Every structure is written in C-alpha cells, then in structure tokens.
Amino acid sequence: DYGSGLAYSYFYGYLNIILSSMGSEYKGLQHNIELFEAREGVPMPIKKLFILIPASAHIPSDLRQVSHDWMESTKKVVSAEINRAGVKNRVYSNTVYKIHPEGEGSGHRPIYVVIEGATPMLTFYEVSQHAHKDSDTYRRFTKEVVELFYKTLQTLLNTNPDYQDSCELVYYEDYGPDGKRVNVAEIILERIRKLL
Amino acid sequence: DYGSGLAYSYFYGYLNIILSSMGSEYKGLQHNIELFEAREGVPMPIKKLFILIPASAHIPSDLRQVSHDWMESTKKVVSAEINRAGVKNRVYSNTVYKIHPEGEGSGHRPIYVVIEGATPMLTFYEVSQHAHKDSDTYRRFTKEVVELFYKTLQTLLNTNPDYQDSCELVYYEDYGPDGKRVNVAEIILERIRKLL
Numbered sequence: 539d540y541g542s543g544l545a546y547s548y549f550y551g552y553l554n555i556i557l558s559s560m561g562s563e564y565k566g567l568q569h570n571i572e573l574f575e576a577r578e579g580v581p582m583p584i585k586k587l588f589i590l591i592p593a594s595a596h597i598p599s600d601l602r603q604v605s606h607d608w609m610e611s612t613k614k615v616v617s618a619e620i621n622r623a624g625v626k627n628r629v630y631s632n633t634v635y636k637i638h639p640e641g642e643g644s645g646h647r648p649i650y651v652v653i654e655g656a657t658p659m660l661t662f663y664e665v666s667q668h669a670h671k672d673s674d675t676y677r678r679f680t681k682e683v684v685e686l687f688y689k690t691l692q693t694l695l696n697t698n699p700d701y702q703d704s705c706e707l708v709y710y711e712d713y714g715p716d717g718k719r720v721n722v723a724e725i726i727l728e729r730i731r732k733l734l
Numbered sequence: 735d736y737g738s739g740l741a742y743s744y745f746y747g748y749l750n751i752i753l754s755s756m757g758s759e760y761k762g763l764q765h766n767i768e769l770f771e772a773r774e775g776v777p778m779p780i781k782k783l784f785i786l787i788p789a790s791a792h793i794p795s796d797l798r799q800v801s802h803d804w805m806e807s808t809k810k811v812v813s814a815e816i817n818r819a820g821v822k823n824r825v826y827s828n829t830v831y832k833i834h835p836e837g838e839g840s841g842h843r844p845i846y847v848v849i850e851g852a853t854p855m856l857t858f859y860e861v862s863q864h865a866h867k868d869s870d871t872y873r874r875f876t877k878e879v880v881e882l883f884y885k886t887l888q889t890l891l892n893t894n895p896d897y898q899d900s901c902e903l904v905y906y907e908d909y910g911p912d913g914k915r916v917n918v919a920e921i922i923l924e925r926i927r928k929l930l
C-alpha cells in the first residue's frame with residue numbers, strides 16, 4: 539500500500555509533469571532528448587527516461603558509482619519549469635549519462651541515455667534508516683514496498699496512452715548470484731539491445 | 735498511515751535538504767532569507783519557511799489566488815542544488831512573497847515571507863481526483879490524511895533540534911464559518927503577530 543501510494547505520487551507529482559508538454563515553455567522530456575541528440579551530435583538510441591528501481595531502494599547520488607565506472611554524467615536537460623503549490627518556476631531537470639560499453643578505453647562507441655533513480659525509493663530508504671516508531675517495519679518490508687512501487691508504476695504507465703513508450707522501468711537486484719554488485723550500465727545496455 | 739508516510743518523505747526528502755547547510759554551496763534557507771533581506775532591503779520579520787497545509791489538500795499554483803490579492807510572488811531563492819539519486823544538480827528553490835496587509839493601496843507597509851504549500855498534499859489531492867482503484871478511498875479520507883500529515887510533520891520538526899525554529903506549519907480550514915473562502919494572507923499575518 540505504501541509502495542503503491544509512492545508510485546501514484548511519483549506519477550502525478552513528477553512524471554506527469556516532465557513527460558508531457560505541459561512543462562511551460564519546455565516541450566517535455568522526449569522533445570528535449572531529440573534536441574540534445576541534434577545539438578550535441580551524440581547517439582541517443584532510446585529516447586525514453588530510464589528509471590532505476592533497485593531492490594534495496596538505495597541509489598547513489600552519482601550513477602557512475604554503480605556502473606563500475608562505465609557510466610558518467612554529462613549535461614542536464616531542463617524538462618519543465620512550472621508554478622507548483624505556490625513555488626514559482628520550480629525546475630525539473632534530468633541528467634544525460636554517457637555509457638562506455640565494456641568500460642572507457644575498450645574501443646566501443648559510447649552511447650547516451652537519460653537515466654536516474656526513482657527518488658521516492660531513495661527517500662524511503664533514508665526514512666527507514668532513521669530511528670522513529672515505524673523504521674523497523676520500513677526496513678523489514680523494503681523489498682515488498684519496492685516491488686509494489688514498481689508494479690503500480692508500470693501499470694500507471696501502461697494504462698496511460700500518452701506515456702506508454704516514454705519510460706523504461708529497470709527493476710533489479712543489487713547483487714548478482716556471485717554475490718558481487720551488479721553493473722547497472724551493463725543492465726541498461728542489455729535493455730537497450732532488447733528494445734532495438 | 736499514508737499521511738504520516740508522506741510527512742516522513744517530505745521531511746527527509748525535502749526539508750532536511752533545504753533547511754540545513756548541506757545544500758552544497760548554498761547554506762540553506764535561513765541563510766538565504768538573511769541574504770535576501772540585506773540585499774533587497776525589504777523587511778522579513780520572521781525568518782522561517784511558512785508551509786501551508788489546507789484541510790482540502792488543494793493548493794493553487796500561485797498563492798495570490800487564495801489571498802484576496804493581498805499577496806504576490808516576488809523573487810525566488812535557491813536553497814539547495816545537490817546530486818540526488820543520479821540527477822545531478824537538482825535545484826530546490828523557494829519563493830519570497832510580498833504581503834500587503836489589508837490589501838494593496840491600504841497604506842500599510844508590506845512585509846516579505848518565504849511561503850509555499852506542502853507539495854505532498856497537492857500531489858495527494860491530484861491523485862485522489864484521478865480515476866483508479868483507490869481514488870474513492872483517497873477522496874473520502876482526505877481530511878484524515880491531511881491531519882495526520884500535519885501532526886507527524888510537527889512532531890518531526892519539534893524533535894529535531896536543528897529544525898525546531900525553522901518552519902511554521904499553517905494548518906487551516908479552506909472555508910470560514912461564514913462559508914466564504916479564508917484569506918491565507920490574513921492567516922499568515924495573524925501568525926506573524928503571535929510570533930513577534
């Protein structure tokens with residue numbers, strides 16, 4: 539229930555704002571991706587927002603940290619600037635990451651994607667780490683909350699025709715069967731191959 | 735429960751970021767208010783963030799709309815710019831409003847405050863307005879959710895010594911006993927008088 543509530547507020551309080559062209563003078567994320575690709579002259583094979591949803595709910599501040607250094611941030615794109623609940627010109631931006639398949643210096647041509655973590659999950663993780671009357675419950679049910687967030691968000695995107703092809707949700711386990719941290723860049727590249 | 739969950743995520747995912755001096759090069763909201771007062775030469779008698787929590791959960795995009803035109807937005811202050819869950823340099827800003835006591839042209843000297851609506855409430859309101867399996871329940875329990883949000887948030891602020899005097903929560907009924915819309919500017923001025 540808490541997981542689905544977070545998905546609703548993420549969908550209506552964020553995705554609904556940045557994906558559509560209601561972002562005031564900004565025509566929304568998809569438009570921005572096309573402009574970025576043209577202006578910067580870089581390949582952006584999948585023009586969707588990749589949203590990372592790790593089972594642990596923990597996302598670092600820079601995604602490079604979970605990519606074995608295959609990924610680095612480049613520039614930001616402003617997807618919307620709107621008046622929201624009295625805050626004037628609230629800025630909503632996204633980051634374009636450059637991915638070096640097999641790592642920098644491997645000789646593979648880099649590709650560019652707009653990718654970020656699902657912030658409500660990080661906030662939930664932080665809430666569960668602090669001491670308050672519900673934190674034990676939050677920590678014990680982290681996996682369930684994340685799963686329900688993911689499933690609810692997927693349903694919301696699928697049942698909204700405008701957004702059906704705008705986001706790629708990437709749910710993943712933080713550790714592989716070998717007990718090592720997964721490489722998020724590798725997961726993204728695999729997803730891109732499936733989509734092409 | 736949903737109301738208290740929203741309060742926790744608002745506290746850890748937003749207030750904790752803008753109120754403290756962890757806002758990267760920005761020293762946080764209180765510092766910003768002092769700078770603004772000095773630089774703009776305007777009176778800011780209460781150097782706290784006023785957070786509106788209307789019982790209906792509905793907050794307009796511009797607070798002028800609920801102030802009988804006593805209030806108008808002036809400039810924004812950037813309280814933090816941090817890397818969050820992979821989004822680099824995510825901007826958190828607040829708006830300084832100018833209040834004309836008794837309305838513009840009344841001859842009273844205007845005062846300036848940083849004020850905004852509690853965004854999770856607006857997002858909750860929007861979620862409850864859309865058709866999905868839980869929306870009837872959301873609409874029916876709006877008042878309870880808002881009350882629990884308010885009480886939980888007040889407790890979080892009171893039990894955190896760094897933030898005790900940083901925010902002024904303003905919970906109010908949207909309509910007065912005369913059935914007319916309340917004037918939020920009047921409510922704020924009344925609160926300021928109590929604090930001085």
Ligand SMILES: Nc1nc(=O)c2ncn([C@@H]3O[C@@H]4COP(=O)(O)O[C@H]5[C@@H](O)[C@H](n6cnc7c(N)ncnc76)O[C@@H]5COP(=O)(O)O[C@@H]3[C@@H]4O)c2[nH]1
Nearest residue numbers: 548551552630631657658661743744747748826853854857
């Ligand atoms: N007034 C205000 N100004 C802000 O800059 C701001 N940023 C967050 N919040 C509120 O704090 C709480 C925690 O935020 P979190 O980032 O975990 O969830 C956010 C986050 O996952 C996503 N989101 C919103 N704005 C952005 C953004 N600019 N970039 C990325 N994600 C965003 O959508 C969720 C709901 O947003 P809001 O419904 O606007 O209210 C949030 C929320 O209640 C804000 N409130």
